[in-house]
Amino acid sequence: MMQMPPKFSKRQLLLSIGKTAGAATMYQAMTALGFAAESDYKGSPQLTGAPKGTRVLVLGGGLAGMTAAYELRKAGYAVRILEYNPRAGGRCWTIRGGDVYTELGGATQKCAFDPGLYINPGPWRIPYHHHAVLDYCKKFGVRLEPFIQVNYNALVHSTKAFGGKPQIYRHVQADFQGHTAELLGKAINAGALDEQFVPEDREKLLDALTRWGGLTKDRTYGPSLQSSLFRGFEVAPGGGLMPAQKFSTPMDYKELIASGLWKRISAGQDIEFQSSIFQPAGGMDMISKAFEREVKTLIRYNTKIVKIHQDDKKVRVTFKNSDGTGQEQTETADWCVCTIPLSILSQIPLTVGPAMHAAINAVPYGSSVKIGLQFKRRFWEQDEQIYGGISYTDTPIQRIAYPNSDYGKPGKGVLLGAYLWEGVNAYEFTAMSPAQRIRKAVEYGNLLHEQYAREFDNGVAVAWHRVPWVNGCYGHWTDPMREKHYNNLCQIDNRIVLAGEHASFIPAWMEGAVLSALDATERLHQTIVATAKTA
Amino acid sequence: MMQMPPKFSKRQLLLSIGKTAGAATMYQAMTALGFAAESDYKGSPQLTGAPKGTRVLVLGGGLAGMTAAYELRKAGYAVRILEYNPRAGGRCWTIRGGDVYTELGGATQKCAFDPGLYINPGPWRIPYHHHAVLDYCKKFGVRLEPFIQVNYNALVHSTKAFGGKPQIYRHVQADFQGHTAELLGKAINAGALDEQFVPEDREKLLDALTRWGGLTKDRTYGPSLQSSLFRGFEVAPGGGLMPAQKFSTPMDYKELIASGLWKRISAGQDIEFQSSIFQPAGGMDMISKAFEREVKTLIRYNTKIVKIHQDDKKVRVTFKNSDGTGQEQTETADWCVCTIPLSILSQIPLTVGPAMHAAINAVPYGSSVKIGLQFKRRFWEQDEQIYGGISYTDTPIQRIAYPNSDYGKPGKGVLLGAYLWEGVNAYEFTAMSPAQRIRKAVEYGNLLHEQYAREFDNGVAVAWHRVPWVNGCYGHWTDPMREKHYNNLCQIDNRIVLAGEHASFIPAWMEGAVLSALDATERLHQTIVATAKTA
Known part of the structure; x- marks a missing residue:
């Protein structure tokens, strides 16, 4: 059994490895000990000797x-x-029902959200490796709950692909990975990589691709149990004498590649968005x-x-x-x-x-616009089983994000109806009146969720270049x-x-x-x- | 803008499509409308005409x-x-401090967990597409919270690879995907797939592989900004004049393939484990x-x-x-x-x-053993920034799962120290006394977390073949x-x-x-x- 000295000695050990064997070895040792340096945060500073009365x-x-x-x-x-x-x-800010906000240009919005509902116009998530923020949250008793970054049942949408119809995230994810694994398997079998692998390694790699890609035993990606276990079934396995399960059929690879929708499936793998990732329960301003x-x-x-x-x-x-x-x-x-x-x-x-x-x-300063929309019911959960997470679209609203709390709650709900980030869209939305921004968000969002037109209640829109005390979103x-x-x-x-x-x-x-x-x-x-x- | 009739008409529409154009077309239409049939659940049944007094x-x-x-x-x-x-x-069961449980063979355990701490010996998660369970939870007011299935900062461990040192999940995930993307890119550039793609599609695929794999512009996977944005930095970007960021160095592909650790990184893509996935707040028996x-x-x-x-x-x-x-x-x-x-x-x-x-x-009946371990502090969070989720190991305990609630809470903590599922291990652990099982779980877990030896407090072990009222885990x-x-x-x-x-x-x-x-x-x-x- 591996036995290690306690925590502070571990740090000293690492530092001494660093000094004697160099940074690369130290990093190896850190990784071996189960923690790598994702942050420069060394804990709350110990400042001593402050001159009196300064x-x-x-x-x-x-x-x-x-x-x-x-x-x-x-x-x-x-x-x-x-x-x-x-x-x-400052920007660590939450808008709730009753809040009044006047932007540059003089437009004033009074938020009409129901009690308990909110949007965070600024930061809205905390990655696991943002040690300093997490440490202060812990010290100050801020209750955290998981932020759902990746929702396999959310939508990815391109107006230029699949007839403009939103696709389900897990289909894009599974099919991109599955087709890619099949393709690489073919290349390996065709001998394209014989110089790089001895036969034994080739077989191991093929086995890995088979499991990881959801390929069948003959290493193809198509309608099968394996692919359905990733992308879902056409008829799911049931209970008793319910209808027999049916496999689903993957999308065409070339159409998928051409669609660009694959761009959406690696966001959750970015170090900044990887799980576990958090939000404070009740709104980001709980930290403030x-x-x-x-x-x-x-x-x-x-x-x-x-x-x-x-x-x-x-x-x-x-x-x-x-x-x-x-x-x-x-x-x-x-x-x-x-x-x-x-x-x-x-x-x-x-x-x-x-x-x-x-x-x-x-x-x-970077440009960004966030728009919160209240709907008469949480139709994304009730009709589409989308519990939290993010849908992506190539329309100007860029994203729709669903609330990561109160799952299954009856009554009204607020989602983030637009999160525009950089690009000409953010400037165009900044130029609009708040009411226009909200109208546009409902119009574009309706392309992903037909319920929008019926269920929309009210909204609030923050364009960061019009926020009087910052004139932009970030450096x-x-x-x-x-x-x-x-x-x-x-x-x-x-x-x-x-x-x-x-x-x-x-x-x-x-x-x-x-x-x-x-x-x-x-x-x-x-x-x-x-x-x-x-x- | 797409305009659809309201919910019930939508179902009727789908049924009529199914009758006239066949099931495949209906499924296409369902997907287009943003929902596919993951369950045979059609809502609570409407049973009428029950003979009186039956x-x-x-x-x-x-x-x-x-x-x-x-x-x-x-x-x-x-x-x-x-x-x-x-x-x-029944098996929808939670064990808390004070609970007494006697298994077949007569061994009695009295759980000594602190108030508020528990394990779920049976089911412990609810996928988003388990519509029937979710619907009853909603109807009966069971509060749900996210179950963290994938934690990029958790560990994957093989006693036979990397000198037996646990690896970080995101390193395995990023490096497997990155190296695979690079390899396929090479095969494409070598002309191995010219027959399957016209040049324009080839370029699109190469672009996709570059983004998705974390490749550099010259399509290689190595120490770079791109790979570090997936796998993390050696020195992370900081604030003010903190030390400059340094890229991290990926693992060797062949060693990674040979390690078998890649098997762990697709679990979160399985339809049964995809996010959003839930647990009832306070224990699975909140449903019971x-x-x-x-x-x-x-x-x-x-x-x-x-x-x-x-x-x-x-x-x-x-x-x-x-x-x-x-x-x-x-x-x-x-x-x-x-x-x-x-x-x-x-x-x-x-x-x-x-x-x-x-x-x-x-x-x-399938065999399974779950062991809950209480520790004097939540060291996995405090020392290693592992907030919820699962670590995997090839030792008999198979998995360590961290609590998906009360993140950052001081005081003692309970993790799932073993979840043995099928295989000879589960039977071997079933044959042991509860105390032996717990001892073994601490011994093996110590290979992943050196804090085990110091911080272990007490445990409880359920071997399903010894549960008197079921004699096994599942059909x-x-x-x-x-x-x-x-x-x-x-x-x-x-x-x-x-x-x-x-x-x-x-x-x-x-x-x-x-x-x-x-x-x-x-x-x-x-x-x-x-x-x-x-x-």
């Missing part, structure tokens, strides 16, 4: 700002958060509220920053009420963690060097942009350090915001301690 | 028996259930208890059937207390639905014809056996009809039990009505 001002009360504030206060700093909204959490409970006394709400000034001794931030009323006021501190999105920060006078300025101005970096600006963005500029998903390599994810805040916090602390020693 | 005796208060009783009472029959145990539900609430007044508990006699007018059942005490008693009825497992029924004198007798005696049919006996088993023999998972084509599943009961109930009702008319 004040840090945190700009922005989203996840990055609250993470920084929480850790800095714990380290002994005097912390204040200035937040634009009357609530904390949990952080907010911890740092509430530090937050000044409804505060619009209009100027950020620093000199060698202090940071001075000028602000007004977020509705533009009231006098300009100032708050000073010794240091500053600024988590304001670059799309907003680039509009605020700020005393930092030219390199950071250039970086702040360089990063465009949309490119590789050349990163090369030129990223390090400059993240360096501490005198007494100011930036944090947020835009200051991370995991943009648009909460984990990016939190890791960025932890990294910025640790570096700032080190700088503060070093500065105090030399002072 | 009595039906149901033997066995598991899911089949309670389904039959519920529907027959609704139809107007006078129904009684005789049940061996002091509880209803929900049925029991409906039919409780009909049940006589602690009743051991010793003889079942019928003539042309009546069915007379003789029974004792299940502990063997008390006088023999009898209950008579006009008709009987017998859901007693064949393994038990074959030991009871029963007046049926030779064909049904032969069928009852023909079916062996283990073979094709030749079905051919010879299945119809004889399911026919109504004079006044008796059998039901249960053993009288279905979905053995070992609750859906089989329920569908079998519905089918038997409908046929029995038709017979009763016809008999009354001719009487």
